[in-house]
Amino acid sequence: MKMAYVKNAELARFTFDALTRCGLEKSEAEIAAEVLSYADSRGIDTHGIANLDSIYVHKLRCGAIDAKAKGRWLREKGAVALYDAEKQLGLVAAKYAMERSILLAEEFGIGCVVVKNSSHFGAAGYYAKMASDKNMIGLSMTNLGSQAIAKPLNSAKNLLGTNPISLAASAGEQQDFILDMSTTANSSGKIKLAARQGQGIPPGTLFNKDGDSVEDPNAYLDGSGHLAMLGGAQATGGYKGMGLAMLVDILCGCLSGADVGPATGEDEARDTTVDNNIGHFFLTINTPWLRDTGDFKRSMDDMLASMLQAPTFLPENEIIYPGIPEVRTAKVRASQGVPLDSILHGRLDALAETLSIPAISVI
Amino acid sequence: MKMAYVKNAELARFTFDALTRCGLEKSEAEIAAEVLSYADSRGIDTHGIANLDSIYVHKLRCGAIDAKAKGRWLREKGAVALYDAEKQLGLVAAKYAMERSILLAEEFGIGCVVVKNSSHFGAAGYYAKMASDKNMIGLSMTNLGSQAIAKPLNSAKNLLGTNPISLAASAGEQQDFILDMSTTANSSGKIKLAARQGQGIPPGTLFNKDGDSVEDPNAYLDGSGHLAMLGGAQATGGYKGMGLAMLVDILCGCLSGADVGPATGEDEARDTTVDNNIGHFFLTINTPWLRDTGDFKRSMDDMLASMLQAPTFLPENEIIYPGIPEVRTAKVRASQGVPLDSILHGRLDALAETLSIPAISVI
Numbered sequence: 200m201k202m203a204y205v206k207n208a209e210l211a212r213f214t215f216d217a218l219t220r221c222g223l224e225k226s227e228a229e230i231a232a233e234v235l236s237y238a239d240s241r242g243i244d245t246h247g248i249a250n251l252d253s254i255y256v257h258k259l260r261c262g263a264i265d266a267k268a269k270g271r272w273l274r275e276k277g278a279v280a281l282y283d284a285e286k287q288l289g290l291v292a293a294k295y296a297m298e299r300s301i302l303l304a305e306e307f308g309i310g311c312v313v314v315k316n317s318s319h320f321g322a323a324g325y326y327a328k329m330a331s332d333k334n335m336i337g338l339s340m341t342n343l344g345s346q347a348i349a350k351p352l353n354s355a356k357n358l359l360g361t362n363p364i365s366l367a368a369s370a371g372e373q374q375d376f377i378l379d380m381s382t383t384a385n386s387s388g389k390i391k392l393a394a395r396q397g398q399g400i401p402p403g404t405l406f407n408k409d410g411d412s413v414e415d416p417n418a419y420l421d422g423s424g425h426l427a428m429l430g431g432a433q434a435t436g437g438y439k440g441m442g443l444a445m446l447v448d449i450l451c452g453c454l455s456g457a458d459v460g461p462a463t464g465e466d467e468a469r470d471t472t473v474d475n476n477i478g479h480f481f482l483t484i485n486t487p488w489l490r491d492t493g494d495f496k497r498s499m500d501d502m503l504a505s506m507l508q509a510p511t512f513l514p515e516n517e518i519i520y521p522g523i524p525e526v527r528t529a530k531v532r533a534s535q536g537v538p539l540d541s542i543l544h545g546r547l548d549a550l551a552e553t554l555s556i557p558a559i560s561v562i
Numbered sequence: 563m564k565m566a567y568v569k570n571a572e573l574a575r576f577t578f579d580a581l582t583r584c585g586l587e588k589s590e591a592e593i594a595a596e597v598l599s600y601a602d603s604r605g606i607d608t609h610g611i612a613n614l615d616s617i618y619v620h621k622l623r624c625g626a627i628d629a630k631a632k633g634r635w636l637r638e639k640g641a642v643a644l645y646d647a648e649k650q651l652g653l654v655a656a657k658y659a660m661e662r663s664i665l666l667a668e669e670f671g672i673g674c675v676v677v678k679n680s681s682h683f684g685a686a687g688y689y690a691k692m693a694s695d696k697n698m699i700g701l702s703m704t705n706l707g708s709q710a711i712a713k714p715l716n717s718a719k720n721l722l723g724t725n726p727i728s729l730a731a732s733a734g735e736q737q738d739f740i741l742d743m744s745t746t747a748n749s750s751g752k753i754k755l756a757a758r759q760g761q762g763i764p765p766g767t768l769f770n771k772d773g774d775s776v777e778d779p780n781a782y783l784d785g786s787g788h789l790a791m792l793g794g795a796q797a798t799g800g801y802k803g804m805g806l807a808m809l810v811d812i813l814c815g816c817l818s819g820a821d822v823g824p825a826t827g828e829d830e831a832r833d834t835t836v837d838n839n840i841g842h843f844f845l846t847i848n849t850p851w852l853r854d855t856g857d858f859k860r861s862m863d864d865m866l867a868s869m870l871q872a873p874t875f876l877p878e879n880e881i882i883y884p885g886i887p888e889v890r891t892a893k894v895r896a897s898q899g900v901p902l903d904s905i906l907h908g909r910l911d912a913l914a915e916t917l918s919i920p921a922i923s924v925i
Contacts, residue, residue: 274852278641279671281852308642311672313852336817353879356872366809368816376812378805384798401797408875429792429799434764435747436792440799442741442884445865446729449739453731453861454699454852461872462864489637489644489676489817498816501825502808509719509824512771516716521805 200396203544203561204536210248211236213547216556217251221259222266223288231255231290238322239537242528243379245388246322249543252550254319255288261472264288264318270295278307281455284317286474289341293320297329297339297481304335304483313455314479317344323365324379324525330483331367331375334492338482339365342451344475347460349383349426351441352433355408358461361386361426362447367522368486371496373503377522382444384427390416395542403431451478536562563759566907566924567899573611574599576910579919580614584622585629586651594618594653601685602900605891606742608751609685612906615913617682618651624835627651627681633658641670644818645677649837652683652704660689660702660844667698667846676818677842680704686728687742687888693846694730694738697855701845702728705814707838710823712746712789714804715796718771721824724749724789725810730885731849734859736866740885745807747790753779758905766794814841899925 211232218228239247258264265286274281280299284292296312303310320326323339330337343360351359361381369375385404393400394416405413405424418424429440452459457478486495506518539547544559551558574595581591602610621627628649637644643662647655659675666673683689686702693700706723714722724744732738748767756763757779768776768787781787792803815822820841849858869881902910907922914921 276851277669277671279848279851306640307670307672308640309670309672309674311847336812351869351881353874353876353881354869354872355875358869358872358881366812368812376808378802378809380799380802380805384793401795403794403798410875427798429802430747431766431794431798432764435766435790435794436743436803438884439741439743439792442743445739445883446741448865449699449729449731449862450847453858453865454847454849456853456857456861459861459865461866461868462861484674484813484817485642486817488639488642490819494819495816498819498822498825499812502811502816502822503824505824506714506717506721509717509721511716512718512773513716518714518716518721520808521801 200540202538202540204538205559205561206536207236207240207532209560210239210537213551213556213559214248214251217256217550217554218259218288220554220556221256227288227291230294231288234290234294234321234325237325240529240532241525242532243322243324243525245386245392248547249388249392250319250321252546255290256550256554257471258318259288263472263474278303278309279311282312282314284314286316286318289318289320289477289479292317293326293339293341293479293481294329296479297326297337297483300481300483301330301333301335304330304485308485308488310483312481313451314481315455315457315476316474317457317477317479318475319477320479322379323363324367324377326481327365327367327379328375328377331369331377334369335486336484337367340447340451340480342448342457342478343460344452344477345458345460345463345473346475347463348387349428349444351428351444352437359428359441359444359448360460362444362451364443364447368499369496370499370503373500373507374522374526376499376503376520377525379521382429382440382447384429384431384440387419387426390419390426394420396540403427447480450480454480563903565901565903567901568922568924569899570599570603570895572923573602573900576914576919576922577611577614580619580913580917581622581651583917583919584619586622590651590654593657594651597653597657597684597688600688603892603895604888605895606685606687606888608749608755611910612751612755613682613684615909618653619913619917620834621681622651626835626837641666641672642674645675647677647680649679649681652681652840652842655680656683656689656702656704656842656844657692659842660692660700660846663844663846664693664696664698667693667848671848671851673846675844676814677844678818678820678839679837680820680840680842681838682840683842685742686726687730687740689844690728690730690742691738691740694732694740697732698849699847700730703810703814703843705811705820705841706823707815707840708821708823708826708836709838710826711750712791712807714791714807715800722791722804722807722811723823725807725814727806727810731862732859733862733866736863736870737886737889739862739866739883740888742884745792745803745810747792747794747803750782750789753782753789757783759903766790810843813843817843
């Protein structure tokens with residue numbers, strides 16, 4: 200598929216223009232542009248500008264996200280706080296909430312903020328990295344609110360979301376560790392991306408009602424292919440992926456008052472105009488209160504370097520850890536630009552016309 | 563294989579006798595007996611009395627665990643604390659640390675305790691459940707210290723441990739949610755159990771150097787079979803299992819000053835007489851500070867009931883969630899007793915003789 204290449208700053212400009220046109224304040228549109236740029240610049244193509252039209256603008260225009268919502272703190276006590284996003288853009292609510300958890304960690308050694316009535320917050324790693332950039336450990340999670348798009352073991356009904364977990368911890372000389380993973384075997388975004396780009400998906404990530412693996416990503420879109428939980432079958436630990444997804448629903452949903460997939464799911468997920476009452480969970484640990492930063496980073500470096508230097512079974516293979524592929528991609532894209540496939544590019548051109556904003560300039 | 567059945571109280575008596583004979587104070591041996599009973603009574607057979615001779619007594623007798631160690635608090639500030647177990651029995655150190663995290667959560671809304679210089683702490687779920695029994699959310703993790711027993715993607719060297727994660731949250735009318743999972747596709751304990759009982763293991767949990775699945779558990783014991791990370795191959799999310807295991811090493815090891823597998827691993831793991839400098843991580847969230855207990859439990863019940871009531875693809879299947887199998891087993895064992903296979907029973911009889919304590923009475 201033919202790709203157009205776009206400078207990251209131009210994608211951010213486009214996001215900013217689109218969201219201010221939808222009624223967002225400039226400061227909030229800047230945050231959103233920054234969070235989406237984080238994803239696009241690092242190759243997390245499923246969580247960047249690809250969602251601008253289909254999720255953010257779509258939901259802003261139909262009122263499922265409220266451009267004027269300011270959110271409010273419902274509970275603030277000690278090192279924990281509950282934020283009601285009041286249908287605010289998830290990208291903005293999440294950044295405010297993570298900032299607060301960092302402030303709490305500075306005061307108490309650890310800070311925990313949960314959010315309800317929010318919306319899609321982009322790449323979970325952005326928020327976790329906010330803490331690791333300050334030499335703390337950051338943890339972020341989101342559920343999918345009332346949407347249920349995955350069937351745990353034996354279920355014929357969608358019950359769970361892709362419910363991602365991200366943890367970021369900074370190293371010294373090695374690349375920082377940034378885990379950002381869905382708790383399904385694959386994310387819905389990657390399957391949609393494969394469908395858009397006409398590619399197959401690996402066996403073991405989608406299955407049909409007979410339990411057989413399906414490699415056509417369109418099966419997910421037409422409802423005949425079901426997302427496998429991380430771990431796959433019962434015998435290979437599929438109940439662990441299910442358990443992790445539930446862990447995320449408990450921390451993001453039951454704890455905050457946001458919706459949780461199992462209790463609401465499936466049918467609502469097909470209606471993209473509803474407010475899904477998504478919940479998030481943010482945790483910051485003030486690392487230096489437990490271990491001196493130099494010692495912590497030496498431990499991180501020892502661990503990470505040992506992994507990179509370990510022998511592989513096949514000489515052509517390498518061992519990498521979460522955080523490395525993204526930094527590699529970021530280096531390439533900083534010079535070459537971010538690739539946009541023609542379908543996405545066409546969608547964004549159409550969005551520009553709809554909103555009367557300048558179309559994206561390619562390199 | 564022929565099974566002997568033993569009352570749970572008798573297993574606890576035996577553990578207490580064995581550990582006091584090894585020099586532990588009564589109050590500490592009582593804690594250890596309680597933690598191991600938790601596992602045996604619920605069917606977590608890999609983390610109960612099966613480790614009494616091979617890990618706890620063995621390491622106490624060779625000095626890798628110090629029966630007289632009392633541990634000390636190295637850092638205590640705000641809602642976080644660092645505990646140096648000073649080679650104390652992990653079962654005891656972990657209970658003290660989790661108790662402290664609960665006290666911190668009562669004071670600050672959240673409490674976090676990390677532990678270094680500890681040893682095998684048994685079933686992670688025991689500690690998480692201490693918080694959920696108080697209507698809080700408990701999270702517990704342990705790394706394996708200097709031991710590395712799993713090869714992440716492409717590695718020909720052991721780098722990671724089975725690094726378990728447990729989260730417990732109490733429901734209202736439904737069974738409480740207690741996730742207790744290793745971050746490998748299977749735990750080493752389950753593979754050893756299958757080997758002892760002459761059973762095969764599911765495909766996808768062990769692989770050989772060519773990357774093929776191995777179903778003979780003895781391949782793990784002889785070093786030719788390698789533990790798969792949760793998610794299996796790269797394409798089905800194996801990097802997620804690897805990432806989660808590293809997350810555990812960061813929180814339990816880098817943050818506390820305990821050893822981490824990648825930086826030390828493999829060869830040392832073969833020497834069972836060393837102190838592995840294991841680290842733990844405990845977190846308690848004071849749920850009622852964020853959401854009223856009644857509302858939280860209603861959310862939990864809605865989620866859990868929806869999962870139990872969802873239709874299945876095959877009518878003979880059911881959907882269960884983490885926590886249910888253990889409670890079912892506990893009901894059976896409360897009346898029938900805990901089954902001991904003949905090899906384990908023989909080992910424990912030998913231990914009784916070595917330590918001059920009364921052998922286990924079977925039902």
